[in-house]
Amino acid sequence: MPATSRRRPTTRKGRPVLTREAIAAKALEMAGTQGFPSVTMRALAAELNVTVRALYNYVEDRQDVVDLALGLMLDSWNPPPLDPTAWEESVAGYARSLRKLYRRWPRxxxxxxxxxxxxTSVHPNRLLNLDRFLQLLHGIGIGFPTALEVHRHLSLLMLSFALVVDRPATRATTDHGTLVPDVWLAAHADLDLPALRQAAALPIPTADTQFDQLVSVVIAQIRSHLDAST
Incomplete structure (x- = not known):
């Protein structure tokens, strides 16, 4: 019979076996839904069904927990190769990698x-991936000041998109992407808002459609800089 690898037990005497990896995963799960302020040692211990004292056998303090959680999150950020000869798809692929990361742990x-x-706790991927994106833009003729401007724009768009569009979409709400929710307009039926009411009646684009529009805006920004330089 072929040899089978033994799996480490996840419990011992009915209690979970702790590891730094398990602590990081649970802390990131909590931060992703409730934000890092929710990650206290007491709350984390309760989520893991262990004592606070048990946590300190694996981590130094709360800052160590935060660093572990961020490291786990950024370990998973791996944009596709960025190719100046296919820069539009490369920009889109970079944006998709950010969306995937942000969508998983929005808060x-x-x-x-x-x-x-x-x-010292800054993850290498935050530096390496930014460097690669700047190299991509520099490789198609964009100067570094402008490349940084483009990246700042993309980062701000992705952050707001993750919190305002993608997060509500994953929670099955109906007002993601709306200019104003219907209940707001209903609560102020006495206000004269003809343009706003007409706009609010239009179909709501899907989150994927809004993401494609966001990427198109960034690509158009880059193209305008390229046109200006020539």
């Missing part, structure tokens, strides 16, 4: 507002 994106992370 964790606010970590820069919620936490004070030391520079």
């Amino acid at each position: 964790a994106l606010l970590v820069s507002l919620d936490e004070d992370a030391p520079p």
